[in-house]
Amino acid sequence: MQAVQGSMFDALVIRAGLGETCEKFPEDVKAAFELAMKSCESFSNLAVGMQVPGGSTYPAEQVSHG
Amino acid sequence: MADIHWKSAAELARAYRSSSLSPVKVVESLLERAYELNTRINAYLYIDAEHALASAHKAAKELAQGQDLGPLHGIPYGVKDIIDVKGLPMTCHSEVLKDNVAQGDAAVVSKLRSAGAIVMGKLATHEFAIGGPAFDLPFPPARNPWNTDHHPGGSSSGSGAGVAAGLFPVALGTDTGGSIRNPAGACGVMGLKPTYDKVSRQGVFPLSWSLDHVGPLARKVEDLALFMQAMADGQPIAISPDIKGLRIGFVRHYHESDMQATPQTCAALETAAQTFAGLGAKVSEVRLPRLSDMATVNRIILTSEAWTIHGPWLRRHPEKYCQASRRRLMVGAFVTAEEYQQAQMMATTLCKQVDAIFDEVDVLLLANSMHPACRFDDEQGIARNYMQHARAPFNLTGHPAMSMMCGLSEDGLPIGMQIASAKNREDLILSVALAFQNATTWSDQHPALPI
Numbered sequence: 001m002q003a004v005q006g007s008m009f010d011a012l013v014i015r016a017g018l019g020e021t022c023e024k025f026p027e028d029v030k031a032a033f034e035l036a037m038k039s040c041e042s043f044s045n046l047a048v049g050m051q052v053p054g055g056s057t058y059p060a061e062q063v064s065h066g
Numbered sequence: 067m068a069d070i071h072w073k074s075a076a077e078l079a080r081a082y083r084s085s086s087l088s089p090v091k092v093v094e095s096l097l098e099r100a101y102e103l104n105t106r107i108n109a110y111l112y113i114d115a116e117h118a119l120a121s122a123h124k125a126a127k128e129l130a131q132g133q134d135l136g137p138l139h140g141i142p143y144g145v146k147d148i149i150d151v152k153g154l155p156m157t158c159h160s161e162v163l164k165d166n167v168a169q170g171d172a173a174v175v176s177k178l179r180s181a182g183a184i185v186m187g188k189l190a191t192h193e194f195a196i197g198g199p200a201f202d203l204p205f206p207p208a209r210n211p212w213n214t215d216h217h218p219g220g221s222s223s224g225s226g227a228g229v230a231a232g233l234f235p236v237a238l239g240t241d242t243g244g245s246i247r248n249p250a251g252a253c254g255v256m257g258l259k260p261t262y263d264k265v266s267r268q269g270v271f272p273l274s275w276s277l278d279h280v281g282p283l284a285r286k287v288e289d290l291a292l293f294m295q296a297m298a299d300g301q302p303i304a305i306s307p308d309i310k311g312l313r314i315g316f317v318r319h320y321h322e323s324d325m326q327a328t329p330q331t332c333a334a335l336e337t338a339a340q341t342f343a344g345l346g347a348k349v350s351e352v353r354l355p356r357l358s359d360m361a362t363v364n365r366i367i368l369t370s371e372a373w374t375i376h377g378p379w380l381r382r383h384p385e386k387y388c389q390a391s392r393r394r395l396m397v398g399a400f401v402t403a404e405e406y407q408q409a410q411m412m413a414t415t416l417c418k419q420v421d422a423i424f425d426e427v428d429v430l431l432l433a434n435s436m437h438p439a440c441r442f443d444d445e446q447g448i449a450r451n452y453m454q455h456a457r458a459p460f461n462l463t464g465h466p467a468m469s470m471m472c473g474l475s476e477d478g479l480p481i482g483m484q485i486a487s488a489k490n491r492e493d494l495i496l497s498v499a500l501a502f503q504n505a506t507t508w509s510d511q512h513p514a515l516p517i
Contacts, residue, residue, distance in 0.1 A: 032396030
């Protein structure tokens with residue numbers, strides 16, 4: 001699980017264009033990543049089942065945080 | 067005249083017209099106080115003595131000649147340093163913009179200039195209204211005048227601290243997740259976050275365009291009303307302390323179960339509710355959408371939009387940002403477009419739910435911060451300051467909300483409450499606040515500062 005999270009972190013850092021920033025401030029990028037994952041998890045839990053403006057409901061598969 | 071620095075803008079306006087005070091005397095007095103106190107409070111990043119004095123002389127002359135621009139003519143105020151004032155530094159409290167000078171006035175400053183108000187200087191903030199309090203920036207953080215070892219709240223820190231310290235009667239702040247109401251509460255003054263879009267954001271450095279609001283902080287309700295009128299559409303805001311029959315919804319679950327406020331905060335809120343009932347208002351308990359839900363959606367939108375603004379700079383020069391900014395801003399780099407769009411849709415739903423509450427009640431009474439201001443060296447307390455509060459819901463929904471003092475902690479630090487209303491009903495909020503101001507002595511209490 002730790003390895004999966006590590007590769008996910010690397011991939012997302014590259015996608016965000018934060019490679020160089022990560023070399024200079026690794027702890028800050030890691031702290032931001034961890035906070036983001038926590039926020040996105042809370043958000044996903046909230047999104048599941050919440051009514052949207054059109055009256056439909058969010059299916060679980062539409063709230064993954066990629 | 068004694069205690070010029072504690073006079074409200076409305077009192078100064080009356081004194082100018084009775085010739086018992088002049089704008090020159092007032093600006094000179096406030097500048098003297100600023101030079102004495104600012105090294106301890108750090109509310110100002112830049113004191114614009116030259117232009118303030120020139121504007122005061124001009125206002126005095128115009129008033130003497132009967133060229134009266136209205137109640138703000140000759141009234142001094144401070145401006146958070148993320149708002150443009152032509153010719154003055156506009157640093158956003160950051161190394162990134164340390165040498166930046168505003169080329170023009172923000173729309174809100176332009177309106178206040180037309181009304182004759184006088185800019186005293188630029189005020190401390192968290193870096194770009196998000197990174198703070200921090201000691202790894204080119205300028206020090208503002209300090210709480212009630213106890214300078216304590217945080218003054220943020221991000222409009224200099225605005226709250228400066229108004230509380232009597233450096234100016236009114237200041238401009240901005241509020242994206244509570245940044246007017248947090249320092250207003252922590253520093254024992256008043257701060258009004260108006261309805262979304264009611265005050266122009268043109269010339270204000272954005273943090274999150276869906277959530278950003280510009281508003282005033284002051285020591286008296288009348289001053290909030292006078293400034294709001296000039297900052298918005300110029301239409302008079304009619305306020306009355308007669309709140310007999312007004313329906314006040316008390317949102318107890320925010321500070322009793324969604325979060326847990328300190329016993330003194332809970333007690334102060336109960337006392338405020340009783341005060342309103344004693345004034346003839348109909349106080350009943352109501353429920354809003356869960357506080358954590360509102361905060362979660364707010365956070366997704368705020369971090370996504372803030373990253374869109376700062377990503378290009380931060381990737382190139384991360385060393386120019388303070389650590390707190392780096393950590394908070396980069397969160398947005400890991401939020402997906404899908405999550406952002408879902409959050410926007412959820413905000414619409416939550417907004418409708420809050421709208422519906424205002425079919426049942428006229429205003430809401432609720433907690434501001436769950437704890438009084440913490441010490442600067444209390445890391446957990448600082449983190450708590452930005453998590454344990456009830457401000458974010460109204461950034462998300464765009465409803466107006468204000469904070470005002472309703473108590474003191476056992477450590478002698480202010481306790482604040484919030485009053486919120488339906489959109490564009492700032493008049494109701496200010497009327498309820500005026501009734502409370504008249505019925506209590508909280509707005510007359512000031513920190514004991516050395517002169």
